[in-house]
Amino acid sequence: MGNEETERFVQAFHAADFSGHDFAHIERVRKMALRISAAEGGDARIIELAALLHDVADNKLGGTSDSVDQYLRPRVSEQDRLHILDIINSLSFKGGDRPPMKTLEGKIVQDADRLDAIGAIGIARTFQFAGHFKEPMYVPGLAPREPGDRTGTTSALHHFDEKLFRLKDLMNTNTAKIIAEDRHQYMLDFVERFKQEWNGQ
Structure with missing residues (x-):
């Protein structure tokens, strides 16, 4: 199965997405996953297909695991x-409390997806996501929600404490851990600067 067919399938699914989960996100995750795989190993074909299809199963984007299953069934082996x-x-x-990935391929795709949620792109996606779902930019004095809690008031800036600052320590591979350190520091600097400017400094 050529990846061009999968690309077309995924592009069609993400065509109308403005929440930060568009095809550009998928492309970055694929590139990063293959970059990590070049250093860490793993089956590049499995990694690439999982990276391409990973958000088609996301129910918050209108996807389902069944649609991925149906797509793959006539195209790859049962094992794959x-x-x-x-x-x-x-x-x-x-x-952040999911069981660890069972395979190296899974660890690599998870790392690539999490790396796209941090750093400069992660910051941009956070504000794009908040705007899409009509969440405020910042609410001073509001306590961050507990991990896994998707109810209650939040803001784009609160998302850093609720999720993004946790991701550095959840990376699986050494390659991703090194990349994450730099991106994490960039976010820390951004949030500090954001709060200074918010307060008129």
Whole structure:
């Protein structure tokens, strides 16, 4: 199965997305996953397919695991299909308390997806996501929500404490850990500067 077919399928799914989960996000995750794989190993074909399809199963984007399953069933072996589905279904943050990925391929795709949530791109996606879902930029004095809590008031800036600052310590591979250190520091500097400017400094 050529990846061009999968790209077209994924592009169609993400065509109308303005929440930070567009096809550009998918492309960055694929590139990063293959970069990590070049250093860490793993089956590049499984990694690439899982990276391409990972958000098609995300219910907050209108996706389902079944649609990925149906897409893969006639195109890959049973073993590969189950592996890719297991990666995709285990990928998301969900408060940061998910069981660890079972395979190197899963660890690499998870790292690539999490790296796209931090650093300069992560900052931009956070504000894009907040605007899309009509959340405020910042609410001074508001306590961050507990991990995994998607109810209650939040803001774009609160998302850093609720999720993004936790991601550095959740990376699986050494390659991703090194990249995450730099991106994490960039976010710390940004949030400090943001609060200074918010307060008129």
